[in-house]
Amino acid sequence: MSGDGTVGKAMDVLDQVASFGRPVRFGTLLEASPFPKATLYRFLQTLTNQRLLAYDADAQTYSVGVRLVRLAHAAWSQTSLAPIARPHLDALSHKIGLTVHLAQLDHGQVLYVDKRNAAHPVEMFSDAGKIGPAYCTGVGKAMLAHMPQAEQKRIFDQQSYHAFTPQTLTDADQLAAELRNIVARGHAYDREEHEPGIICIAVPVLSSRGRVLGGLSITGATRDTDYNKLDALVPDLRAAAAAIAADAEAWRFPMHLAESSGHVSAEQSGQTPENHKIGA
Amino acid sequence: MSGDGTVGKAMDVLDQVASFGRPVRFGTLLEASPFPKATLYRFLQTLTNQRLLAYDADAQTYSVGVRLVRLAHAAWSQTSLAPIARPHLDALSHKIGLTVHLAQLDHGQVLYVDKRNAAHPVEMFSDAGKIGPAYCTGVGKAMLAHMPQAEQKRIFDQQSYHAFTPQTLTDADQLAAELRNIVARGHAYDREEHEPGIICIAVPVLSSRGRVLGGLSITGATRDTDYNKLDALVPDLRAAAAAIAADAEAWRFPMHLAESSGHVSAEQSGQTPENHKIGA
DNA sequence: ATTTTAGTTCCATTATTTGAAACTAGGTTT
DNA sequence: AAACCTAGTTTCAAATAATGGAACTAAAAT
Numbered sequence: 025m026s027g028d029g030t031v032g033k034a035m036d037v038l039d040q041v042a043s044f045g046r047p048v049r050f051g052t053l054l055e056a057s058p059f060p061k062a063t064l065y066r067f068l069q070t071l072t073n074q075r076l077l078a079y080d081a082d083a084q085t086y087s088v089g090v091r092l093v094r095l096a097h098a099a100w101s102q103t104s105l106a107p108i109a110r111p112h113l114d115a116l117s118h119k120i121g122l123t124v125h126l127a128q129l130d131h132g133q134v135l136y137v138d139k140r141n142a143a144h145p146v147e148m149f150s151d152a153g154k155i156g157p158a159y160c161t162g163v164g165k166a167m168l169a170h171m172p173q174a175e176q177k178r179i180f181d182q183q184s185y186h187a188f189t190p191q192t193l194t195d196a197d198q199l200a201a202e203l204r205n206i207v208a209r210g211h212a213y214d215r216e217e218h219e220p221g222i223i224c225i226a227v228p229v230l231s232s233r234g235r236v237l238g239g240l241s242i243t244g245a246t247r248d249t250d251y252n253k254l255d256a257l258v259p260d261l262r263a264a265a266a267a268i269a270a271d272a273e274a275w276r277f278p279m280h281l282a283e284s285s286g287h288v289s290a291e292q293s294g295q296t297p298e299n300h301k302i303g304a
Numbered sequence: 305m306s307g308d309g310t311v312g313k314a315m316d317v318l319d320q321v322a323s324f325g326r327p328v329r330f331g332t333l334l335e336a337s338p339f340p341k342a343t344l345y346r347f348l349q350t351l352t353n354q355r356l357l358a359y360d361a362d363a364q365t366y367s368v369g370v371r372l373v374r375l376a377h378a379a380w381s382q383t384s385l386a387p388i389a390r391p392h393l394d395a396l397s398h399k400i401g402l403t404v405h406l407a408q409l410d411h412g413q414v415l416y417v418d419k420r421n422a423a424h425p426v427e428m429f430s431d432a433g434k435i436g437p438a439y440c441t442g443v444g445k446a447m448l449a450h451m452p453q454a455e456q457k458r459i460f461d462q463q464s465y466h467a468f469t470p471q472t473l474t475d476a477d478q479l480a481a482e483l484r485n486i487v488a489r490g491h492a493y494d495r496e497e498h499e500p501g502i503i504c505i506a507v508p509v510l511s512s513r514g515r516v517l518g519g520l521s522i523t524g525a526t527r528d529t530d531y532n533k534l535d536a537l538v539p540d541l542r543a544a545a546a547a548i549a550a551d552a553e554a555w556r557f558p559m560h561l562a563e564s565s566g567h568v569s570a571e572q573s574g575q576t577p578e579n580h581k582i583g584a
Numbered sequence: 585a586t587t588t589t590a591g592t593t594c595c596a597t598t599a600t601t602t603g604a605a606a607c608t609a610g611g612t613t614t
Numbered sequence: 615a616a617a618c619c620t621a622g623t624t625t626c627a628a629a630t631a632a633t634g635g636a637a638c639t640a641a642a643a644t
Contacts, residue, residue, distance in 0.1 A: 062624080087379075094415060095318065329590090331590060342634055
C-alpha cells in the first residue's frame, strides 16, 4: 500500500480500477483489494462522487471518470514538455520521416507525453499517456543514464526486469553497465529489447544544469532501418533535444515574474473551492 | 467545498492548483485557500507524494503531476466515447472538410474528448481535455436538451450565464425555451453565443434508450459558412452520431461477457496495490 | 544586527475512517 | 413456495487519521 493516509488509499483504489482497463464490478474489485468490503465500498462511493470514477448503474460497473481527462489536460499543458516541444517534434519528424517519441519519467516508468508517427500522423490521447518500462526502452535508458546515482538506484529497484525479448537486459548489473556506455556515448539504443523487430535511438533532454527533463527517440523497424541509419540521425536528434531544453528553460523565467501578479484564480476555469457556478 | 471527507478536500486542492494554469507557490495557494496553513501544507505534501502534484524544489512551486496523464489515458480509452468514435470523426471531417468536435458532459460542463480540425489536422491533448460552458455551446445545448428534466434542472443551476457575446443566452428561462426548440428540431445551433464570428451546429449522441452519451458538432467561421450550409450537413452529422451510438452500445455487451474471466490485474500496468516492481 | 516574510513542524483536540456484523434485495435451488 | 444463496449496502462503537493554533526555522529585506 502506498501509505499517505486516506488520500493515498483512495488513489490505490483508483489505480486498481484503472488497471483493469475496462468497466469492473464491485465484487471483482473486492477480490483483488486489500480493503474490507465496507471500506472499499465507501471509497468507490467517494471516488464516484468526486467523478474520478464513473458508475454505470445498469451494468453495475465502475470505470475511470472523465474528470481525470480535464485534470490531465492541465498536467499535460503545465507540467509536461509536450506543448513546448511540439514545434520541434513536428520539425524533426518532418525532416527524418520516422516515428518520434517524447517521454518523461514518472515513478520509475516511462510516460510518453507526445509522439509523431511517420505513417499515421494523428494518434491523439491514445499515445500521450501510455506508459512503458524504463529498463528496456531507448528513452527510458537515456533518461536513467543521465540521472544522479541516488535516484538511479531507487529506480533500479522499481524495475521488473521482465524479459520481453531475448535481448532484454534482465538485471540491475547489466543495466548499470549499459548506462555507463550510454553516458559515454551520449545516446541510447533499444536493440529489440522491448519488441522484436523494433529498434530505436534515444537521447535525454537535459537542462543547462544537467537535470533530466525528458527523453526523445527515433524508432524504426529492423526491416526498414538499421543502426547505421539511426546513427546518421543523431545530430538531428541531439539538436532537437537541445532546442526543447532551451525552450523549456526560457519558459520558466517569465513564469516566475508573473508569479507576483496574484492568482489568476478559480473563476477562469470554473474551479472555485466553492464551485457551483461554472462556465465563465 | 465539495464535501466528501478528506479525499474531497484533497481534490479541491488539486483543482485549485490546476486552475492556476501555471506553477504556483505555497503562499499564493494559501491566500486563495479555505484551509489553514498547516492543513494546506499537508495536503500539498500528500498530493505530491502521490505524484498528483509535482513540486519544483528550485522554484518552490507546485504544478499538476504527470501521473494524471496516465490515469487520464485510462479514462479516455475506457470511459470516453473517443476511441469508439474515432473512425466516424475521421470519416465525417474528411467528407465535410470542417472542424468537428466530440464532447461529453462532466459536472455541468462541456468536456471535449476529441476533435478533427479542418485546417491543422493534429491538435493532440490540447483539445481532448478542454472544457467549455454548457449553456452557450452547440454541443452543450444539444446534450442538455435531450436530458431528463431533473438532471437538466440541476445543471441549470450550475451555469454561470456569463455573456461571452451579445448573443449569449443569459438566464435559465431563455435557455429552457431554446432547449425546447432544440428537441423539436433535433439539433442545436451556436449562433456566435460563445465566440463572435464562430457558429456551429450540433446533435446529441443518444443511446437506443434515449440516454445522452455525448454531443457532436460542426463548427465554422461566419466569414466562410452560414446556417444554410450547416443545415445541409445535418444528415451527415446525424448519421455520424447514430453510428457512434450504435458502436458504443455494441461495445458494452462483449465487455459484460468478458467480466467473468477474472481480473486482468494489476501486473499488466504495474499498478498492484503493493506496487514496487513495475514494467511488465 | 534586526525585522519581516515564507515555509515547516508539533501535538493535544476533534472528526473521520474503519470493518465486523447485520441487513436487504435479486436470483437460484430444493 | 420456502429456503438458500450471492452481491451489494448500511450500522455503529472502536481505532485512526486529520486538524489547526502556535511555536519554530530559514532566508530575505531593512
